[in-house]
Amino acid sequence: MTNIETIFLGIVQGLAEFLPISSSGHLVIFENLLGFKEPELLLDISLHLGTLLAVCIYFRSDIKKMVEEIWEIAAPKTDHRFRLKPHASLALMVVVGSIPTAFIGIVFKTPLEKVFGSITTVGMMLIITGFIVGSTKLIPKTREKLTQVGPLIALAIGTAQGLAIMPGISRSGSTIVCALLLGLNRELAGRFSFLLSIPAILGAVVLHFDMEAMTRVGVVPLALGFASSALVGFAALTLLMGIVKKGHFYYFAPYCWAVGIFTIIFTW
Numbered sequence: 001m002t003n004i005e006t007i008f009l010g011i012v013q014g015l016a017e018f019l020p021i022s023s024s025g026h027l028v029i030f031e032n033l034l035g036f037k038e039p040e041l042l043l044d045i046s047l048h049l050g051t052l053l054a055v056c057i058y059f060r061s062d063i064k065k066m067v068e069e070i071w072e073i074a075a076p077k078t079d080h081r082f083r084l085k086p087h088a089s090l091a092l093m094v095v096v097g098s099i100p101t102a103f104i105g106i107v108f109k110t111p112l113e114k115v116f117g118s119i120t121t122v123g124m125m126l127i128i129t130g131f132i133v134g135s136t137k138l139i140p141k142t143r144e145k146l147t148q149v150g151p152l153i154a155l156a157i158g159t160a161q162g163l164a165i166m167p168g169i170s171r172s173g174s175t176i177v178c179a180l181l182l183g184l185n186r187e188l189a190g191r192f193s194f195l196l197s198i199p200a201i202l203g204a205v206v207l208h209f210d211m212e213a214m215t216r217v218g219v220v221p222l223a224l225g226f227a228s229s230a231l232v233g234f235a236a237l238t239l240l241m242g243i244v245k246k247g248h249f250y251y252f253a254p255y256c257w258a259v260g261i262f263t264i265i266f267t268w
Contacts, residue, residue: 005034032119
């Protein structure tokens with residue numbers, strides 16, 4: 001695997017992780033096109049770490065406030081009245097939403113990894129993703145009014161994120177659409193979706209870390225892939241949050257349908 005190839009895959013990851021077109025699906029497609037018969041899961045994880053850095057930088061203000069407000073709860077107080085501040089509540093909901101994601105990831109890790117290299121399956125899942133993001137066209141704006149994430153909503157969005165482990169199903173697409181259907185306003189739907197991705201990506205790193213694979217791929221290609229996915233990912237995240245706020249999420253549906261159909265035809 002050359003440095004140019006890993007940089008290219010990093011660019012693909014950076015774009016597809018945040019735009020609702022499935023980064024894992026696109027990585028499987030391009031890895032097959034580049035001749036990688038078995039996708040390197042460690043490379044995929046290193047590229048995800050790059051986009052994780054982009055999330056942390058973009059939402060650094062939210063993350064800082066979450067840490068500060070959680071620390072206030074843990075620190076001793078003279079006033080014993082308990083009041084959960086907004087960002088502390090948001091942090092708690094990220095933990096709650098991570099429970100179904102972790103359960104699905106751990107229980108179905110092995111069978112889903114077998115599917116991970118099937119390019120035909122990726123094509124079918126991309127078509128499904130197109131219908132998922134396209135459904136936002138039918139969501140009335142009056143429905144998107146909730147300004148706080150509750151436990152049931154967090155569990156539902158976390159389940160959607162867990163199911164998106166299937167390559168071709170967009171994580172950002174499924175979680176944001178789930179949030180919108182449950183009534184969250186657009187800005188909060190996007191914020192919660194990407195904050196929820198932080199523990200999911202860290203968990204995936206732990207599950208898939210392999211020193212032998214690191215030696216096989218090489219430290220330099222992994223580092224270059226990480227850097228390119230982080231830079232492109234930050235730009236894509238900035239673009240997507242603007243699209244979500246404007247209610248134009250469904251714009252990505254035709255692209256997912258086209259790539260999905262092309263992928264299926266190509267494999268036949």
